[in-house]
Amino acid sequence: MKEVVCKKEELSPGNIMSAHVGPIPIVLCRTPDGEFYAFTNKCVHQGAPMSEGVLCGAPAPTDTPGEYHYEKEGEVLRCPWHGIEFDIKNEGRMIVDSNRKLGNFNVSFEGDDVVVSTKK
Amino acid sequence: MAEQKQTKQKRPIIDMDIHERVTYDELLPYLDNPWQRYIKDTNWVQEKHLPYPILGAAGLDRADAQVPDGRPAGNDLSFLQQQLLDDVGHEAGILTGAGDPSPSSMNGWYEMAVALATAYNDWQIENWLEKDDRLYGSVHVAAQDPASAVREIERVGSHPKMVQVLLPIDDRPWGDPYYHPIFEAAERHNLIIGMHHQEPPNYYGKFPRYFVEWHSVMPNTHMIQVSSMIFNGVFEKYPNLKLAMIEAGFTYIPAFMKKMDQQYKVLRHEVPWVKRMPSDIVKDHVRVTTQPVDELTRDEFLKFIDLMGSDEIVCFSTDYPHWDYDSPFRALPPLGEDLEKKIFAENARKLYPKLPERKVTQ
Ligand code: FES
Numbered sequence: 001m002k003e004v005v006c007k008k009e010e011l012s013p014g015n016i017m018s019a020h021v022g023p024i025p026i027v028l029c030r031t032p033d034g035e036f037y038a039f040t041n042k043c044v045h046q047g048a049p050m051s052e053g054v055l056c057g058a059p060a061p062t063d064t065p066g067e068y069h070y071e072k073e074g075e076v077l078r079c080p081w082h083g084i085e086f087d088i089k090n091e092g093r094m095i096v097d098s099n100r101k102l103g104n105f106n107v108s109f110e111g112d113d114v115v116v117s118t119k120k
Numbered sequence: 121m122a123e124q125k126q127t128k129q130k131r132p133i134i135d136m137d138i139h140e141r142v143t144y145d146e147l148l149p150y151l152d153n154p155w156q157r158y159i160k161d162t163n164w165v166q167e168k169h170l171p172y173p174i175l176g177a178a179g180l181d182r183a184d185a186q187v188p189d190g191r192p193a194g195n196d197l198s199f200l201q202q203q204l205l206d207d208v209g210h211e212a213g214i215l216t217g218a219g220d221p222s223p224s225s226m227n228g229w230y231e232m233a234v235a236l237a238t239a240y241n242d243w244q245i246e247n248w249l250e251k252d253d254r255l256y257g258s259v260h261v262a263a264q265d266p267a268s269a270v271r272e273i274e275r276v277g278s279h280p281k282m283v284q285v286l287l288p289i290d291d292r293p294w295g296d297p298y299y300h301p302i303f304e305a306a307e308r309h310n311l312i313i314g315m316h317h318q319e320p321p322n323y324y325g326k327f328p329r330y331f332v333e334w335h336s337v338m339p340n341t342h343m344i345q346v347s348s349m350i351f352n353g354v355f356e357k358y359p360n361l362k363l364a365m366i367e368a369g370f371t372y373i374p375a376f377m378k379k380m381d382q383q384y385k386v387l388r389h390e391v392p393w394v395k396r397m398p399s400d401i402v403k404d405h406v407r408v409t410t411q412p413v414d415e416l417t418r419d420e421f422l423k424f425i426d427l428m429g430s431d432e433i434v435c436f437s438t439d440y441p442h443w444d445y446d447s448p449f450r451a452l453p454p455l456g457e458d459l460e461k462k463i464f465a466e467n468a469r470k471l472y473p474k475l476p477e478r479k480v481t482q
Contacts (some may be wrong), residue, residue, distance in 0.1 A: 045415075047452040052184035055176045080183030081445055083176035 001006065002117035011036070014074045019053035021116050025103060027051040029088050032074035037088045038116045040103030043079045044094075052080035055088075057086070058095060062118065077102075130209030132462070133448055134160030134411050134468035134475065137316070137366050137437035138204070138255075140217040141194035142240065147358070150239035155232060166221060170458055172331045176443030183360045193441035197251055204440045205254055210476055211465060214283060215248055215257045216313070216366060222262040222288040222318050233262035234272070236265055241276045246277065249281035256475065257425035258286035258314055263302060270305045283472045284364065285311050288318035289341050295352030303358050310473045311350050312362040315345055335444075336410075339372035346406060347380060353393040355405045362471055370434045371416075374427035403430045407471050409437035411446040418453040431459055435468045 011030045018041055019028050025041035027050040041051050047076040057073035076095070077086045085095040092102035106117045144165055157184050158164060179184040185193035185203065194200065194217065205213060219400065223237040229249050235261040249257045261269035269285075276282055285306045287294055294315070306313055317338060328334050342365045348357065349363055380398035388394070394401075396421050416424075438446050448464070469475050 046447040048182075048447075049184060052182075054183070078177045080177045081443060083174075083443060 001058070002115060005038075005116050006114050007112045008036075008114055009092045009112070011114070014055060016055050016077065017052055018049070019116070021105060021118065024118075025049070025051075026116060027053075027077070028107075028114070029055055029077060031055075035108065036091070036107040036114055037091075037092070038105035038107050039077070039086075039092045040086070040105075042103075043084065044100055044102060045079065045082060045084055048079050048081040050077060050079060050086075051086065053078050054080075058085050131448065132211045132437060132456060132465045133208055134465045134480070135204075135208075135210055135213040135438050135440070135448075136314075136364060136468055137214075137216050137411060137439045138200075138213040138436050139194050139440065140200070140215050141192055141193070141440060142217065142219070142243055143192075146247075147239045147292055148244055150242045151235055155235040155239075158232065166219065166226065170331075171287075171327055174331060174443055175363060178443065180443060181441050182443055182445050185445075186357070197248060200440070201252065204438070208438075209480075210254050212254050212256055212468075213474075214242065214468075216286060216314065216316050217244075217287065218260055218286060218318065218320075222286070223260055223292075225288045225290050225318050226262070226264070230262055230265045230268070233263060234268045237262050237268075237272055238275070241272065241282075245276065245281070249279070256281050256283045256472070258282070258284050259311065261302065263287055263299060263480070264373060266299055266301045268303045272315065273305040273309055273311070274304070277305065277311055280474065282475075283474045284314040286314045286316060287314050289345055290318055293344055293348035295345075295350070295354050300354065300357065303354055303361055303422070307358045307361045312472060313349030314362055314364045314366055315342070316366040317341060317368070339368045341374065342368040342408075343376050344455070345453065346376070346402070347398075349406075350380065350398050351391045351394060351402050353391065355401050356395060357392055361405065363406050364471060365406065366437065367411060367439060369412055369414060369426055370408045370410060370428075371414055373402070373408055373433060374424055377428065399429070403433065407433055407435050407467065409450065410433055411437045411439045413446050413451045414445040416453060418455060421453055421455060422459075425459070427462055431462055432467050432470065434463050435471065436464045 001022045003021045004022040011017050013030050013034050019026050026038050026119045035039055041049055045063045050087045056076050057070050058076045060069045060071045075089050077088050086092045086102055094100045105118055108115045144159055181193035187196040187199045219236055221232040226233040240260045244257050248255050259277055261272045263269050377399035384398050
């Protein structure tokens with residue numbers, strides 16, 4: 001399945017939007033560096049609509065209690081319900097458990113059109 | 121979300137924890153003077169104590185639960201109907217909102233706490249209970265002044281949609297005989313006691329350093345209350361009284377039953393008014409909500425139920441619209457028709473004497 005979901009300029013860097021590929025609801029994310037990523041719009045935990053969440057960063061794991069390094073600005077999709085963090089540049093994997101991830105789609109471009117397709 | 125809704129199987133649900141939200145502006149018409157003037161003239165709101173953000177996407181609430189016109193989540197009946205009650209198929213929902221902190225958690229100025237509880241109850245009845253036949257309410261009281269609490273129970277407790285007296289979990293163990301008049305009044309009015317945590321969350325009102333600590337140890341504070349009620353003899357004294365422990369999940373219960381039974385065997389002489397095993401008192405009088413549920417496999421879930429020795433203790437709740445909301449479709453593993461019926465509706469129906477019979481159509 002393959003569908004033009006929007007024009008590039010309809011989603012500015014650092015933002016997310018909901019869309020559909022055929023009947024499948026997706027969340028389209030654009031990182032601050034301009035890249036597009038698309039995932040199923042349903043959290044793997046309890047099914048919340050991910051497009052209602054926020055695109056943010058996250059504190060990196062550190063070795064010292066009390067130490068914080070905020071990283072991945074605009075590359076972490078946080079669920080609107082329980083706030084689980086998904087790393088969108090790492091296939092939408094959960095930061096706490098990289099074995100679990102959001103459903104993935106391919107994103108390509110035809111001129112200005114953003115085309116999302118299911119992975120084969 | 122439309123597609124998702126259609127594929128979901130609706131099931132009859134009695135949801136034991138739905139938070140409606142009031143603003144002080146909305147309470148003003150329900151307050152006499154000088155209370156109204158104290159709030160209006162000084163722009164007074166009670167202080168919120170939480171020293172850290174809640175790291176969901178939108179703080180305390182589900183990010184998608186804000187009322188579309190910008191009002192805070194839980195503030196609008198029609199949006200709540202649309203997002204929760206109609207979607208899921210709620211047969212009944214118990215409202216557990218409160219001022220923030222609740223009147224019973226106010227330090228001092230009990231007179232204002234009493235006024236706020238009274239205003240809240242009137243606001244709740246008029247704007248929620250009498251506007252949707254699925255919604256049932258909690259009587260809010262200023263429990264630190266038990267005589268006033270009893271008066272408030274007398275005043276609104278016989279409303280057909282009021283089903284429980286809500287006590288916050290913070291720094292008072294409620295089993296203390298000082299509070300027994302409240303239980304006597306609740307029992308007399310066919311109300312149960314609901315307990316739900318409020319800030320400050322821990323015993324003695326201290327906060328742990330991190331929110332994740334608090335959220336992990338919430339069951340501790342619930343255990344303090346359950347043991348206080350049991351060992352102070354509340355259920356011996358009020359044999360028809362029931363207690364609902366809301367929002368600490370249920371997985372702590374089996375271990376706690378074993379622990380209390382063991383302590384009772386060796387220390388009974390200290391509390392000779394307790395005449396049954398604590399685990400039996402729990403089975404007869406205490407109910408707990410699923411939320412916030414841990415991710416469990418079907419096998420794990422059933423083991424916990426098995427260890428409790430009763431499948432009537434656990435009742436479903438969503439905690440809508442808060443960030444740790446549990447989905448009626450996704451929070452629990454498949455448990456089989458019988459147990460699902462009990463957990464999602466029938467255990468709660470048995471618990472609250474004022475809830476209606478099961479509708480025949482369902
Ligand atoms: S539904 Fe997404 S974190 Fe729970």
